[in-house]
Structure formats: structure tokens, C-alpha cells
Amino acid sequence: MATETVIEARGLRKRFGETVALDGLDLEAAAGTVLGVLGPNGAGKTTAVRILTTLSSPDEGEARVAGHDVVREPAAVKRQIGVAAQDATVDGVLTGRQNLVMIGRLCGLPRSAARERAADLLGQFELLDAGDRVVKTYSGGMRRRLDLAAALINRPPVLFLDEPTTGLDPVSRARMWDVIRSLVADGITLLLTTQYLDEADELADRIVVIDHGRAIADGTAAQLKAEIGGGRLEVTLSEPHGEAAAALAPFVSGPVAVSADRRHLRAPVAHTGGLATTVVRALDAAQIIVEDVQVRPPSLDDVFFALTGSAAPAGADGRPALAEAA
Amino acid sequence: MGVAGVRGALRDTAVLTGRNLVHIAREPLRLSDVTIQPVLFTLLFIYVLGAGIVLPDGTYKDYAIAGLLAMNLVTSAIGTAVGLSDDLGSGVIDRFRTLPMWKPAVLVGRSLTDLLTATLCGAIVVATGLVVGWRPQSDAGSVIAGFAVFLLFSYALSWGCACIGLFTGDAESSQGMGLVILFPLAIVSDALVPTQHMPAVVRAIADWNPVSAVTTASRKLLGNADPATTVHAWPLQHPAAAALIWSLALLAVFAPLAARLYRRKTSD
Numbered sequence: 350m351a352t353e354t355v356i357e358a359r360g361l362r363k364r365f366g367e368t369v370a371l372d373g374l375d376l377e378a379a380a381g382t383v384l385g386v387l388g389p390n391g392a393g394k395t396t397a398v399r400i401l402t403t404l405s406s407p408d409e410g411e412a413r414v415a416g417h418d419v420v421r422e423p424a425a426v427k428r429q430i431g432v433a434a435q436d437a438t439v440d441g442v443l444t445g446r447q448n449l450v451m452i453g454r455l456c457g458l459p460r461s462a463a464r465e466r467a468a469d470l471l472g473q474f475e476l477l478d479a480g481d482r483v484v485k486t487y488s489g490g491m492r493r494r495l496d497l498a499a500a501l502i503n504r505p506p507v508l509f510l511d512e513p514t515t516g517l518d519p520v521s522r523a524r525m526w527d528v529i530r531s532l533v534a535d536g537i538t539l540l541l542t543t544q545y546l547d548e549a550d551e552l553a554d555r556i557v558v559i560d561h562g563r564a565i566a567d568g569t570a571a572q573l574k575a576e577i578g579g580g581r582l583e584v585t586l587s588e589p590h591g592e593a594a595a596a597l598a599p600f601v602s603g604p605v606a607v608s609a610d611r612r613h614l615r616a617p618v619a620h621t622g623g624l625a626t627t628v629v630r631a632l633d634a635a636q637i638i639v640e641d642v643q644v645r646p647p648s649l650d651d652v653f654f655a656l657t658g659s660a661a662p663a664g665a666d667g668r669p670a671l672a673e674a675a
Numbered sequence: 676m677g678v679a680g681v682r683g684a685l686r687d688t689a690v691l692t693g694r695n696l697v698h699i700a701r702e703p704l705r706l707s708d709v710t711i712q713p714v715l716f717t718l719l720f721i722y723v724l725g726a727g728i729v730l731p732d733g734t735y736k737d738y739a740i741a742g743l744l745a746m747n748l749v750t751s752a753i754g755t756a757v758g759l760s761d762d763l764g765s766g767v768i769d770r771f772r773t774l775p776m777w778k779p780a781v782l783v784g785r786s787l788t789d790l791l792t793a794t795l796c797g798a799i800v801v802a803t804g805l806v807v808g809w810r811p812q813s814d815a816g817s818v819i820a821g822f823a824v825f826l827l828f829s830y831a832l833s834w835g836c837a838c839i840g841l842f843t844g845d846a847e848s849s850q851g852m853g854l855v856i857l858f859p860l861a862i863v864s865d866a867l868v869p870t871q872h873m874p875a876v877v878r879a880i881a882d883w884n885p886v887s888a889v890t891t892a893s894r895k896l897l898g899n900a901d902p903a904t905t906v907h908a909w910p911l912q913h914p915a916a917a918a919l920i921w922s923l924a925l926l927a928v929f930a931p932l933a934a935r936l937y938r939r940k941t942s943d
Contacts, residue, residue, distance in 0.1 A: 365943070402773050405943045427775040438766035442698050454690045455776040457683065483701065499770065 353380040355507055355538040356401065360410035363396050363562075370396040371407070372562035378540055378555070383533055385553025386542040387653070393562035394542035395435060398511045401540065402432045415507050431500030435511040437492040438499075441485040445476050445495050448484060449502060456503040463502075470498040474528065490521030497528065508532065510541045514548060526551060546650050558656060565656050573652045580621045581651050584614045584628065585641040596635045600628055603655055617651050618644065684777040691784030692791075695758065699792070708754065709796035713747045717803040720746075720867060728868060733900030737812075740804040741821070741894040742866030744797055745886050748829040749861040751796050753853035755789045755833040756840030760849045763841070763940060772941060782933055786833050793829040797822055812898030821896030824918050828889045831925035832857075834933050841936035865911070866890045869902040882908035885925070888917035 356378040363371040371393045378384035386394050399405035401412055403423040412419045415429035439448045446467050453463030471480040474494040479487060484495065493513060500508060513529065514522040529552055533539060543549050549556045550570045558566040558573070566573055582601060586593060589611035597605050601616035608614070618624060625642045632639050676684065699706055720743060725735035762768055762781070771781060801822075811818045839856070840849045863877060864870075864886035870878050881887055891903045892914035903911045910917035 399943075404769060404772055424775060427773060430773065432770075432773040434766060434769060436766045438770035440694065440767045441765065442701050443694065447694075447697065451690055451694055452770070452774065455687055455771065455774045455780075457686075457775065503775075 354378070354413075355380045355416075356384065356412075356414055356540055358397070358401065358410065358412040361397065361400060361407045361412060362409040363393075363400065363405070363407050370562055371400075371410075373410070374559065374562060375564055376401075376412075376540075376557060378538055380538050381536050382554040383539045383541060383552055385549035385556040386540065386559060387544070387546065387549045387556055388542075388559040389544055392559045394544075394559065395511055396562075397559075398432075398434075398509050398540070398542060402430055402509050403427060428503075429505055429507050431503065431505035431508045433493070433496045433500040433508075433510045433513060435515065437496040439484050439492065439495050442483065444481050444483055445487070445491075446471060446480040448495065449499060452499045453502045458502070466502055470501060474498045475524075488521075490517050490524065493517065493521070493525065494528065497525075501532075505537075507538045508540070510539065512542055512544065515544065546653065558653060560657050566652065574646065576652070580618055581645045582614075582616050582618045582624065582628065583641075583643040583645060584632070584639065586612045586614070587638040587640045588612065590637045592635055593632065593637050596632055596637060597628065600624065600631070606654070612640075617655055680777075684780065687777040687780035688783045688787065691780050692787045695784060695788035696791070698758075699788075706754075706792065706795075709747070709751045709792045710799060712751070713743070713796055713799040714803050716747055717743050717800055717807070721807060724867070730869070730900065731902060736804075736807060736809050737899045738869075738894075738902070739867060740800065740809045741890050741897060741899060742864075743804070744800050744822075744825050744893065745864070745866040745890045746861045747796050747800055748793050748825055749832060749857050749886060750854070751793065752789065752829060752832045752836045753839075753850060753857060754792060755785060755836040756843070756849035756853045757846045758788070759785055759837055759840035760844055760846050763844055764846070768941060779934060782837060782937055785837065786830060789833040789836075790826065790830050793826060793833075797825060813896060817896045817898065821893040824889055824893045824896065824915070827922045828885065828918060828925075831922040831929070834929035835925060837933040838929055838936055841933060841940050844940065860884065860886055864890060865903055865906075870906060871902065879908075882906055882911055885910075885918070885921035887911060888914050888921055892918040 354377055356376060358374060358376040361371045361374040374393065374397055376384065376386065376397065386397065388394050396405065400407050401414055401419060403419050403426050406420055414426045417425040417429070419426050440451070443451065449467035449470055450463045453466050454460065458466060471477050474497065476491060476494060476498070479491055484492065487495065497510070497513065510529070514525050517525060526548070529539070529541070533552070541549075541552060553570070555567070555569055556573060557564045566576065568576065582597070584593070584597065593614055594605040594607055597614060597616060600618065602619040603617040605614055605616040621644045624644050628642050629639055717740075720739055721736050725739060728735050730738055768781065811821070836853055839853050843849045843852055863881050864884040865881060866886055870881040870887065873881055887903070888910040891901060891911050894901050895914060903914070906912070
């Protein structure tokens, strides 16, 4: 029971004209677990979710959700899933409550049950006050919560959330995380896509890192970090120095990332013992003035960096993100 | 589809029709083409254009009301195209597609909404007509049949407009394309002037235009002056049969086509 696979995709391929969106993607999520699909914009996350939720069909490969084939038995799949897409898919002209009642009715609930369920969900998602306002007047965070509430109308055992916090302010994001955690505590199986490393780290039991439509790593956050091994060297200079990156090169196991102000340098390292002292000495010898040297265990940011060789730029709000929010 | 399936399909259609009606209630000005326009057209045609049209028998007013019903119902069918393309442009269709619902409910609900607005539009034309002195000259049953002919045609036409909306996929293009097709369809007919004095080619088109058959059938049922009795084209000699055949033919062509376009538009 604990090992029952609820979401399973094998070799999904999908192209749109010249663009290859998915290039042989495999995914797997066991019942009651959270699978985080992590990747930058354009990695194929949304395409994968659209295929798994029957909105799109793969060119090749197959996928099963809750025991049903997404291409051959879409109706059976739809009865088992809830979906909150990246672009909120609620009706802007209706009120929040009208949206939920409508979706409940379309899921087959009788009128009174749909009304009750809508009221419950509005309460659960802190939308009671706004419930009778037209959705057009909602903030981004409220719209996302309503969209998530809509996905849960039918109490689906499997839930798909496509970038549930992209574009939200930190307060709304924290609120969304709490909501998601409580759903997971109820035993739902969740597939969550995100371009935020900390979000995957925070919410997911297992993480699949995808890039260019393919899984490039798969495991728990701890496993992914262990795979990188060693750790991460962070050096802060008193003032920028052109030779600093070159001076660090002999001690590190990957490319050296330099911050925009050129005072902060960062690189993965294989061995951490005595490294800080060695680095300080080496930089000193090169007449580079060091303010701080730290050796840390690797973050998911480093994992992505190590796997793809491309830097993960900081998000607009200073949080690590693989790409700016669209 | 079993009994439960039919019930589900009816429920889903009713839910989406209700949703469309809420849209109308929230944005009533979008409905001006079936509320204000009929009054305007009726008054303009009767008092401005009608002033220059002399008919062999009866007044232009009596002649024109059936034609104005046709004109208004035909041009307001664009609403189907606009409404559908609006929905396609928003994310809400994706939501519907992830629900275990009866898929055609999106299209059927839209067409039923438009049948309701068409009924409103027809009622407004009739009310305006009654105010300016037009009177049907037949029994109640025939009058009702006279309106039913229009509503059936309008319903069939709304499926054609659904195809336009699904084809263009955005509201502005739908509006433009709909007008380009529907305006000539309404005008090149015997709706507003008898076809007898039109140039031969135009007259042939007008005599065989479904709008002419529908208008003539309704005119007869309403008991109003019918100059088309002297037209030898088959549809105008048998207007009721022609109106019925045209309406069913439009439905038979455009409803499946709309379903296909919808499937194509919503699958990738």
C-alpha cells in the first residue's frame, strides 16, 4: 500500500513545431507522497502536468494516474485528480463562491452539497470575506487560493499544482505553503512543479530535477545534496579582485560563480577538511583581501548548478530561483 | 450514455447556461446588440428608410417587422462567436477540461444562452413594433409558430457563429468576421425590401437566401403583407418547408463542425 505508484510517466515526448518540450521524461510518485518537479522556465514542467492531467496528449510514451492511462481513460483519470494550473483557471466574472459551486456541480455534486463544499473551502482558504466578490477584484494570492480550492472540490486523491507560488509575494507564498502542508498531512498524493529550490526542499518528499524536457536527477533533497558531495565554498572579498576566481580554481570541483558586485564568490568543493585555512592563505598570497570564508553543506541551488552547469540566478525578491517569475 | 449520463449532460449544460447568464447579468451592456439595437433598427428602418419605400399592398411597417426580426436575430448571432472566443481566451476552458463533465456542455450551454438572448431580442422587436402600430393579422397559434420559425433558424445560425468563434479564437476577430458574413446574409434577402426590383444576380441570391425563406414563412404566419407570393423561386413558394430545411441543414453541418473545431482548439 505504501509503495503503490499513483503517478507514473514513462518516456514522455512532446514537441510543439520545432520546440522539444519533453524529451523522454520519466516521473513516479508513490501514494501519499509529494513529488517536486524542479526546473527553470521552459524545462517542460507545465507540458508534463498538462499531459498527466489529460489536457494534452504525448507524442510518445505513456502515463498512468491513479491506475488509469491518461490517453486511453481520460474520464477515469479526471475523476481522481484536482488541478491548479499556473494561470489561474477560475471565471473572473463570477464570484469566488459561484466559481466553486459551478465547479462542484460540474464534478457531479448535488446543488446543496456543492454549496456546502464551497462554503467549507472558502473558510479553509481564508476567502470567506471575499467569497461573494467578483474574482476579477481578487489579489494574485487570493486567486491562487481560490484556484486551489476549486481543485479540491471533489476531494481528489491526486493533486497537481503547477508553480503554485510563482509571482506571489513572500507572505502569500508562506500562506500557500501552509495550505499545501495541511493537504499533504491529509494523505493526498501531490505533484508540485516549481522553479524555486527552497520550495521543493520545503515541501517535496522526492525531487525530480528537469531540464530541456528530461529528468537530470531524481531523489530526496538529502540524496541530491549527497550526490554533489563535498560542499560549497563561499568567499566574501573586502573589495572586488579580478584574479580571485582564478585563485580559487585549484581548490574547487566546479565553476566559480561570481556575484553581481563581484565581492561574493561561490563554488562546489569535493573535500572540506581544512579548506577554509588553505583558501585564506592562497588568497592572501595573491594579495586578495578576504573578509569572510565559509564552507557549507551543499544546497539544492548547488545541485542544480552542478547538474546543468548553469548558474541559478537569484530571484527578484532575493530568494534563489532558477529563473525569474514569468 | 445511460440515464445517469443523460442527467449529467443536462445538469452540466444547465450549469454552464446559468454561468453564461450570470455573465450577462454582470455585464448587461454587452447585450446591447439584443436590447438597444432592435429598438434602434426598428425605428430607423420604419421611419427613415421605410419612408422612401412604397409597397404595392400594405404599409412598410407591416411588411418590415418580420424582416427586422430576421435582421436583428441574424446580426445578434455574433454573440455566440464572441462569447465562445472569450471563453477560449481565458483559462476557464482548461478548468472545465480537467473536470469529469459532459464535454459538449460548453458548446450546448453557449447555444442555449444565445437562444434565450435571441428570444429576448425577438420580444423587443415585437414590443417596439406593437408600440409603433404594427399588428399581427392571424390567430395566436400562427403568431407563436411565426416566432418559432425565427428562433429555430437563429439557434441553427448560432452554431455557425460558434464555428466562427472557434475558428478565429479571439473576440475582436469574431466580431469583425461575423459582421462581414452576417450583415450581407441579412440584407441580401427579402427581409427589408421585396426582391422583385433587385438586379437579376442579386435577386437570385436573395430568393434562395435562407433568411428570405425564414422571413417569408414568418410573414405568412403573422398574416402580414407578403409580396413574395409573386416570386417563383421554390423556397419562397414553400417558405415554411424551406425555412425548416435550411435550419436543420445548418444545424446538421455546423453543430458537428463546431464540435470538431472545439476538439481541435482544445487539444495539443
